[in-house]
Amino acid sequence: xGGITQSPKYLFRKEGQNVTLSCEQNLNHDAMYWYRQDxxxxxxxxYYSQIVNDFQKGDIAExxxxxxxxxxxxxxxxxxxxxxxxxxxxxxxxxxxxxxxxEQYFGPGTRLTVT
Amino acid sequence: GENVGLHLPTLSVQEGDNSIINCAxxxxxxxxxxxxxxxxxxxxxxxxxxxxxxxxxxxxxVTVLLNxxxxxxxxxxxxxxxxxxxxxxCAENTGFNKFxxxxxxxxxxxx
Numbered sequence: 001x002g003g004i005t006q007s008p009k010y011l012f013r014k015e016g017q018n019v020t021l022s023c024e025q026n027l028n029h030d031a032m033y034w035y036r037q038d039x040x041x042x043x044x045x046x047y048y049s050q051i052v053n054d055f056q057k058g059d060i061a062e063x064x065x066x067x068x069x070x071x072x073x074x075x076x077x078x079x080x081x082x083x084x085x086x087x088x089x090x091x092x093x094x095x096x097x098x099x100x101x102x103e104q105y106f107g108p109g110t111r112l113t114v115t
Numbered sequence: 116g117e118n119v120g121l122h123l124p125t126l127s128v129q130e131g132d133n134s135i136i137n138c139a140x141x142x143x144x145x146x147x148x149x150x151x152x153x154x155x156x157x158x159x160x161x162x163x164x165x166x167x168x169x170x171x172x173x174x175x176x177v178t179v180l181l182n183x184x185x186x187x188x189x190x191x192x193x194x195x196x197x198x199x200x201x202x203x204x205c206a207e208n209t210g211f212n213k214f215x216x217x218x219x220x221x222x223x224x225x226x
Contacts (some may be wrong), residue, residue, distance in 0.1 A: 004158075006158075007195075031212045033214075035216075040124075040218070040219075041218055041219075042204060042216040042217050042219055043159075043204070043206075043216040044220040045214070045215075048212070048213065050212060073150075090158050090159070096210055102147050102164075102208050102212060102214075103149065103161050103164060104133075104149070104161070104206075104214060106151075106158035106159045106160070106223070107158050107163070108158050109156070109157065109158045109159060111156075
């Protein structure tokens, strides 16, 4: 899991509630990402941030919001507008265009269940 | 998003045999590829990467082959062990630090 922590590991919420997932990294990486993983499927990009105070929508940003006020933190809010929020959420970070490697380090993930 | 797919969703091999997991990508501009291993309930772990200016790269018990002509990537695992059982993903990067992932292949290693 590298130097990326996600909390909590399991999260349960009632439908209609917003919920914020935490992601912290101590790798001094510029870029951070949020992915969603559904059973039997690959990772889909929700949001990513190349640098502090900047972020871009990924392929499935609707119903989600993020902030990047600090380099080490990239929290994801799953809003009530997200129609199918139950999933496994993965946070990752990578060096911004550095060297020959763009290796992404992933956190352990947060499994969100909304009922 | 980019189409990074896999030919086989599940692969079963005998312990000690070699495993080959395949991946097709669609963007010829992709210049960097990664293979990840994901165990159940955990985040993906980096296995090996390769740049588009290479055809082959070897790690410990793993080899990645890249065929840019047919846009195909493969991961070879030598002497597969029970601990290798997991889902394996390939990912491609077309620049701008943005990655696209395939749906994954589940590798089952039979003792």
